[in-house]
Amino acid sequence: DAGITQSPRYKITETGRQVTLMCHQTWSHSYMFWYRQDLGHGLRLIYYSAAADITDKGEVPDGYVVSRSKTENFPLTLESATRSQTSVYFCASRAGVRYEQYFGPGTRLTVT
């Protein structure tokens, strides 16, 4: 579990501000994911990445931007935060050809 970390763990920001959530993994996993978790919705995929410089949209990508210049890092940016983006954000990773997916500890984001 220590192989995937997220920062910050808690963040409060104001509507309209840009905020970046960081995700770092030490397993050299090819695939990385961002989910948001909201009551009644389970875990919904925001963006995913199959390798460095390869990213694609998930179920709920609007308002978010990702990049992956290095295999180990997968930052998620909210370009102009809205109250509806208040949520718990989980990063996850998995090795290339296997399906086991492991989650980071999460970031609780509050947009006021």
Added chain:
Amino acid sequence: GENVEQHPSTLSVQEGDSAVIKCTYSDSASNYFPWYKQELGKRPQLIIDIRSNVGEKKDQRIAVTLNKTAKHFSLHITETQPEDSAVYFCAASIQSNTGFQKLVFGTGTRLLVSP
């Protein structure tokens, strides 16, 4: 579309009883079905998974069964203990139109085991 339904949303049992959580999926091409346990304030943790070439898998008190024809799979916990109390999520693999395998999650079951 891609959909995983999970029932019940809450489940209360007495310690020592069995608990069963059920999920159905819509994509007949799904071939991997993991279950995650999430304790309050913690990350989801993989507890067991099953692939489509297997009908049942067991790990101590936990078992998962898969019925590909009916497109449903279930988590069975026997001899429940208070530490089993958590939210459990099922998931099914879905192939996107770019060929990428991703997981679609159910909405979770809150299991409460009373001493």
